[in-house]
Structure formats: C-alpha cells, structure tokens
Amino acid sequence: PGQSEFVAALDLRPANNLIVKMDARLDKSTGLLTWRFTSLDADTQEPTDDPEAGFLNPNKKSPEGEGSVVFFVTPKPGLTTGTEIRNKARIVFDVNAPIDTPEWLNTIDDSKPVSQVLQLLAQQPAASFEVKWSGTDSGAGVESYTVYVSENGGAFTVWQKDTPDTSAMFTGQAGRTYSFYSVARDAVSNREDAPTTPDATTAVATATPSGATLQFGQATYSVAEGTTNVVLTVTRSGDGTGEVSVGVSNSGTLAEPCVTLSGVAQQRCDFIGGLARLTFAPGETSKTFTVLIIDDVFVEGAETVQLNLTGATGGASVGAQSGATLTITDNDTASSSVNPINTVDFFVRQQYLDFLNRDPDTGGFNDWRNVLNTCGTNQGGLGSPVTCDRVQVSSGFYRSTEFTERGYFIFRFYNAVLGRLPLYTDFISDLSSLSDSQSPAEQQGRIATFIAGFMMRDEFSAKYPGLATSANAAQFVARLEELAQVSLPETIPPQRPDQPPQFTRSQLIQMMGSGQKTAAETVRAFVEQQAVYDKFFYRGFVAMQYFGYLRRDPEQAGYDDWVRVLTSGDAPTGIQPGDYRHLIFGFIYATEYRQRFGQ
Ligand SMILES: [Ca+2]
Ligand SMILES: [Ca+2]
Ligand SMILES: [Ca+2]
Ligand SMILES: [Ca+2]
Incomplete structure (x- = not known):
C-alpha cells in the first residue's frame, strides 16, 4: 500500500530455465497502471531468442496460455451516487499488435434505498390478509426487505426478514390491530433507516358468530x-x-x-x-x-x-x-369401618382413574392386581417387599408410557411454554383432551389439536407477542428457553430409539426459520427435548402427588420442599436424591388421601 512501483525477479528453475522480471508501476497523474513481464534466459540473463520459450506458453491447449493480473481500486471519498468509474486494459505481447479488453464500468451507489408497506384496509374481514410493500433505490437497486409488525401498539418485531418478496400473507387474531413498516437493503448493503411512524395499520374484525x-x-x-x-x-x-x-x-x-x-x-x-x-x-x-x-x-x-x-x-x-x-x-x-382403598382391586382401579383419567383395561388391571396379590402376605401393603408393594405399583403409573405421553406432557407443557405450574383444573381439563385415544394416529391428532388450541389462548399470545412466525424463529426459540429456563444443547447425545427426534438449538431455529416446522411443531419439539423432559421430571412427580392422589393444587411450600428433597436428597432424614418412595408412601398412606373413599 502506498507504493507506486514494484520490481522483482522470479527464478523459475529448475522447472523452466527462465528468470521472469516483473516491473509494475503506477503513473499517479494519468492513473495508468503498467505491468511488464520479461522472460530472460537464466544462463545469459538476456531475452531469449526462441519465440516460444517465454514463461507463458502459447495457448495451444486452453488454459495453458492464459494469464491475468488482479487489482483493486478504492473509490475516492465523497463520490456521489451515479459517478462512473471506467477501466480498460491493453495487452502487448513482444512486438505484436496491442490487444484491447472491453471497458469495465463501476457505478457508485452511496444512497440508501426507500421503501414502504402499502396502505391496508382499516379493517380486515378475515384474520389472514395480504400485506404488500415496495421500494426504490438509485444506484444498485433494492435487493431485499425486512418487514416489522406490532400487535396492539406493542413493540415492533421482525415479521419478514431480508426477503426479496414484495408481499406475504399475515395471520392475525380477531379484534387486534397490527402496524407494519419495511426497511429495504440495496445490492451493496446500504440499509434504509426505520421510519418514525408505521407505514400501514389495520385491524382484524371481531369474529362473527359462526352460527x-x-x-x-x-x-x-x-x-x-x-x-x-x-x-x-x-x-x-x-x-x-x-x-x-x-x-x-x-x-x-x-x-x-x-x-x-x-x-x-x-x-x-x-x-x-x-x-x-x-x-x-x-x-x-x-x-x-x-x-x-x-x-x-x-x-x-x-x-x-x-x-x-x-x-x-x-x-x-x-x-x-x-x-x-x-x-x-x-x-x-x-x-x-373398612376403607375400600385397603382392597387390592379398589387401589389398582384408583391408580387408573387418578393418573390415566380412564377406567382400566382388563389386561392391564389383571397384571397390576397380580403384582399386588403375590406381593408378600400383606399383598403389597405395609411391610411387603419394596419391589412389588403399593408404592412401587403406584410409581409404575407415573413412569408408564401412557402417563408420560399425556399427563407428564401436559404438565411439562405449562412449565416449559408458559413458565408456570398448571393449576389442577387446567391440568385435568387439558389431560382429558388427550385421554381415551383409540389409536396412535388419533393420539397424534389430539396432541396437535391441543397445541393449536393452547397457542390461541391469551396467555400464550401475551408471552410470545408476534413471535410465532418463521421470520422470528431465533427469538421464538430463545423465548421458549427463557421461560422454561432450559438451554438447548449445541450438540445432542445419541438418539434413543424410544425417544422423539432430538435437535440442537441451531437445528430447531433453522427448521422453524425455513418453514420446515410450524411454530406449533417447534413448540412440541421443544417440549420433547431431553433437556426439557429432565428439567421438570421431579417436579411433575411431586405435582402428581397433589393432582393425582389429593385431586387439588399443592401448597407452594410443601411442593417446593418435596422438589428439593427429590432433587437433592435430605441429609437429616437420610433420603437420597431421586428416592421417590418416601414421597409416594407419605401420600398414599395420608389421611387426606384415604378419606376420599371411607373413614
Ligand atoms: Ca359424596
Ligand atoms: Ca359417593
Ligand atoms: Ca358405595
Ligand atoms: Ca356412597
């Protein structure tokens, strides 16, 4: 940099018995830049007599005779848009006639593009409507647009990011207003400033009764x-x-x-x-x-x-x-004076009612009944072997696939997506929407319906304002992580065969951003990630003691304390981390539980 000449000699031996002298110089007054390459016989230091002995072969077989020089030009400061910078070159071989290249033209673009979202109807008859935008740029031309949206006067968030499109369908919700503006970027990355007021505002009509x-x-x-x-x-x-x-x-x-x-x-x-x-x-x-x-x-x-x-x-x-x-x-x-929960059959059926929200099927019922009937002389009651007693049987319902895919899924969904415990009535109501499926396909359909309905709730909208779009995938996933207080990994452990697909954070964002997954599918995948599953497992276990056995909301202090004991153990009582037996024992022999059925 700063030099206006460069002289060097390049020794091509032994491949080629030549010294190539390079002489490059810039005439600052005319802007003429010259390179001169001279092939010298390495022995005599004189130009060779042989017309075919130069460092650049005759181009008999392309590209053996092709060469080039590369140069960069920085424009002078302060050039205005439209200023043209022209370059051309002249190539001279030996004493041959000059060869002129075509002229190369660069035009300066130092101005930002201008764009706007086009006017919208004051009121939209349907929740989905088309939004259009357009822009102009003097110079290189508009390359892409980023369109922002605000719901009910809230903060603007990205809706469409760096898109070359000039329209898209927007889906809002009945009774809400939406404002839009666009920011254009030209082909040389000049970016328009955001406007101080939105370009267009519209409202979605309040839903009319369907009849x-x-x-x-x-x-x-x-x-x-x-x-x-x-x-x-x-x-x-x-x-x-x-x-x-x-x-x-x-x-x-x-x-x-x-x-x-x-x-x-x-x-x-x-x-x-x-x-x-x-x-x-x-x-x-x-x-x-x-x-x-x-x-x-x-x-x-x-x-x-x-x-x-x-x-x-x-x-x-x-x-x-x-x-x-x-x-x-x-x-x-x-x-x-005999409490029916003392009998094996009543106890087993009650596990189905309290955890699975259904009556038992004959096969499952007989299996569990058999476990207890053959569990020591007390048939799984106090003093029975711990491998088959009532605590073990009841914990089997919590750990069952059916409960995990329904009850624990619902529990985890509230915790992970809304960042709060479900209320007992929330939990039971939503669990009922997943119960009684007759086939895996029906179950998948019910889960999809549950999630779609959940995302329509005001509490969800308030926590994810305008974020449930592919353009906002990164923010959407970040918000899920924030509310769940879970960080998705950037590398994932080997996939277990019985596990839903596992993804890294980047993969999940990419799939939502590219439209491969909808927002609802992204939420579901998030809730199904191992990190989320693990995060709430013990909490779900404790919550189900209250939701299942006692059929009510927990007291916060008692809930917190059991979560602590299950997570970290309890030194004074010698309870080890993860030891759920104390927990279940405490609940199924509690007076509050037993008095649901008799004295
Ligand atoms: Ca009664
Ligand atoms: Ca009754
Ligand atoms: Ca009765
Ligand atoms: Ca009765």
Missing part, C-alpha cells in the same frame, strides 16, 4: 355409584363447517372432606372428570366425555353435580341447554 350452537344432549344424567362411569354428550347444531370448542366445568370442585354430606357430588370423592375442553372438528356434530365414578363407602344418599359449558371458541355459542345435572345414586345403606 354453531353447542349444548348438552340431555338436561339430566343419572348413574348408580356402583357403575364404573357415565358418558355425557354435547351436540353441535347450526353451522357445522368450522372447528369449534367448548369447555366443561362443574360445581363439584369443593374442598370439603368427602365425609361431609352436602348433597353435592364432588370430584375427588364421588367422581373423576367433568373438567374438559371438547373440540369439534369440521363436520362433527356431537362429542362425548366420560365421568368416572368412585364407589366410596359413605352413606350419603343421592348426590348431584351441575356440569356447565363455557368459553365456546371458533364463533360458536352455547345453547339453552348449557348445563346438565348429573345425579349419582348411592349404593351404601350402612356405614362401614
């Missing part, structure tokens, strides 16, 4: 306490084309002891279920849900619970038959 009406099939249902379950029906009438959903709640979520006779049948004491979200696929006109009945020994007479439909989505409305009364008729006439 679907959802209601109970009957006003009253009745079941005897000794019957295992009762099936209730919800019907859809009117418009049957779209996907709609409705929540089921009930009046039986009281905290009174089960022995207290209030005339109200209570979940936990008298039944399991009655909390659900029912999703009607397009064309479906009825859905059923199952309430599981507990055959306690309380003499309580007929008890009723009121079931209600609330929170219809998809523009549906709840019809006149928005509630139904379920009566459970008693089968006890004399008080019993």
Whole structure:
C-alpha cells in the first residue's frame, strides 16, 4: 500500500530455465497502471531468442496460455451516487499488435434505498390478509426487505426478514390491530433507516358468530355409584363447517372432606372428570366425555353435580341447554369401618382413574392386581417387599408410557411454554383432551389439536407477542428457553430409539426459520427435548402427588420442599436424591388421601 512501483525477479528453475522480471508501476497523474513481464534466459540473463520459450506458453491447449493480473481500486471519498468509474486494459505481447479488453464500468451507489408497506384496509374481514410493500433505490437497486409488525401498539418485531418478496400473507387474531413498516437493503448493503411512524395499520374484525350452537344432549344424567362411569354428550347444531370448542366445568370442585354430606357430588370423592375442553372438528356434530365414578363407602344418599359449558371458541355459542345435572345414586345403606382403598382391586382401579383419567383395561388391571396379590402376605401393603408393594405399583403409573405421553406432557407443557405450574383444573381439563385415544394416529391428532388450541389462548399470545412466525424463529426459540429456563444443547447425545427426534438449538431455529416446522411443531419439539423432559421430571412427580392422589393444587411450600428433597436428597432424614418412595408412601398412606373413599 502506498507504493507506486514494484520490481522483482522470479527464478523459475529448475522447472523452466527462465528468470521472469516483473516491473509494475503506477503513473499517479494519468492513473495508468503498467505491468511488464520479461522472460530472460537464466544462463545469459538476456531475452531469449526462441519465440516460444517465454514463461507463458502459447495457448495451444486452453488454459495453458492464459494469464491475468488482479487489482483493486478504492473509490475516492465523497463520490456521489451515479459517478462512473471506467477501466480498460491493453495487452502487448513482444512486438505484436496491442490487444484491447472491453471497458469495465463501476457505478457508485452511496444512497440508501426507500421503501414502504402499502396502505391496508382499516379493517380486515378475515384474520389472514395480504400485506404488500415496495421500494426504490438509485444506484444498485433494492435487493431485499425486512418487514416489522406490532400487535396492539406493542413493540415492533421482525415479521419478514431480508426477503426479496414484495408481499406475504399475515395471520392475525380477531379484534387486534397490527402496524407494519419495511426497511429495504440495496445490492451493496446500504440499509434504509426505520421510519418514525408505521407505514400501514389495520385491524382484524371481531369474529362473527359462526352460527354453531353447542349444548348438552340431555338436561339430566343419572348413574348408580356402583357403575364404573357415565358418558355425557354435547351436540353441535347450526353451522357445522368450522372447528369449534367448548369447555366443561362443574360445581363439584369443593374442598370439603368427602365425609361431609352436602348433597353435592364432588370430584375427588364421588367422581373423576367433568373438567374438559371438547373440540369439534369440521363436520362433527356431537362429542362425548366420560365421568368416572368412585364407589366410596359413605352413606350419603343421592348426590348431584351441575356440569356447565363455557368459553365456546371458533364463533360458536352455547345453547339453552348449557348445563346438565348429573345425579349419582348411592349404593351404601350402612356405614362401614373398612376403607375400600385397603382392597387390592379398589387401589389398582384408583391408580387408573387418578393418573390415566380412564377406567382400566382388563389386561392391564389383571397384571397390576397380580403384582399386588403375590406381593408378600400383606399383598403389597405395609411391610411387603419394596419391589412389588403399593408404592412401587403406584410409581409404575407415573413412569408408564401412557402417563408420560399425556399427563407428564401436559404438565411439562405449562412449565416449559408458559413458565408456570398448571393449576389442577387446567391440568385435568387439558389431560382429558388427550385421554381415551383409540389409536396412535388419533393420539397424534389430539396432541396437535391441543397445541393449536393452547397457542390461541391469551396467555400464550401475551408471552410470545408476534413471535410465532418463521421470520422470528431465533427469538421464538430463545423465548421458549427463557421461560422454561432450559438451554438447548449445541450438540445432542445419541438418539434413543424410544425417544422423539432430538435437535440442537441451531437445528430447531433453522427448521422453524425455513418453514420446515410450524411454530406449533417447534413448540412440541421443544417440549420433547431431553433437556426439557429432565428439567421438570421431579417436579411433575411431586405435582402428581397433589393432582393425582389429593385431586387439588399443592401448597407452594410443601411442593417446593418435596422438589428439593427429590432433587437433592435430605441429609437429616437420610433420603437420597431421586428416592421417590418416601414421597409416594407419605401420600398414599395420608389421611387426606384415604378419606376420599371411607373413614
Ligand atoms: Ca359424596
Ligand atoms: Ca359417593
Ligand atoms: Ca358405595
Ligand atoms: Ca356412597
């Protein structure tokens, strides 16, 4: 740099008996740059007489006779856009006629491009609408656009990143406003400044009712306490084309002891279920849900619970038959001092109800019953071998594939995606949407429906404002990691055969960014990563003691303390990390648990 001449001699021996003299110089006043290459006979130091003996062969067989010189030119400072810089070269071999190259032209582009998102309708009739933008640039021309969006006046986030396209479909939500602006980049990387006000703003119209009406099939249902379950029906009438959903709640979520006779049948004491979200696929006109009945020994007479439909989505409305009364008729006439949970069959069935939200299948039930019946003289009760006792059987339900893929999946989903514990009612309601699948394909469909519905909830939108798009893949995954407090690895351990696909952070971002995975599929993959699975495993174990055995929310202090003990062990009591036996033992022999069924 700074030099205006360069002289050197290059010895080509032994390959070639030549010395090549190079003489390069720049005439600063004319801008003429000259290279002169002279081949000298290495012995005589004189130009060789042989016309074919130079360092550059005749181009008989291309490219043996081709050569080039390369040079870089820095433009003078302050050149304005449009300034042309022209170069051409003249090549002279020996005494031959000069060869002129074509002229090369560079044009300076020192100006930023200008772009804008085109005007949008003040109100969009549908949640999905087309957004267009355009731009101009003097000089090299616009190469790409980045389009930003803000929802309901919130912070702007990237929607389309460095795209050459000039339009895309945007999907918003009913009743929300969206503002857009674009920033263009030209072919030489000049980048437009962001505007101070958005280019275009629009609102998505509030959803118009679809005309679907959802209601109970009957006003009253009745079941005897000794019957295992009762099936209730919800019907859809009117418009049957779209996907709609409705929540089921009930009046039986009281905290009174089960022995207290209030005339109200209570979940936990008298039944399991009655909390659900029912999703009607397009064309479906009825859905059923199952309430599981507990055959306690309380003499309580007929008890009723009121079931209600609330929170219809998809523009549906709840019809006149928005509630139904379920009566459970008693089968006890004399008080019993024997608690039915003491019997093996009752205990085993209750594990199915409390962890899997269903009645047992015959094969599974017989297997578990057999484990306990042959477990020592106490049949798995106190003092039995620890390899087959009630604690071991109950923990088997938590560790079962069915619970892991449903209950633990739901629990982990709340913790990982929203960064909080699910409430008992959230958990049971969402678990019911994954229960009773008849095939793996149906199960996959239910999980997809659950996630899609979950992402429509306000709590999700508030935590991921505008982030669930491919353009925001990196921010979306970072937000998942932040809320879950999990860092995805950049290298992943070998994939186990029974495990969902495992990815590195970069892979997950790349798949979402390229559109290979939707936001919903990305969320699901995140929740299925080993790091996330491991993070919440003990917490799920503790939470299920409350959700499953006690059918209620945990007290925070008790929950935290059990998580600590399970994670780190407890020196004073000698409990080792990961020792769940103490935990389960404490709950299944607790008075609160046993008094769900009898005294
Ligand atoms: Ca009762
Ligand atoms: Ca009862
Ligand atoms: Ca009974
Ligand atoms: Ca009873």
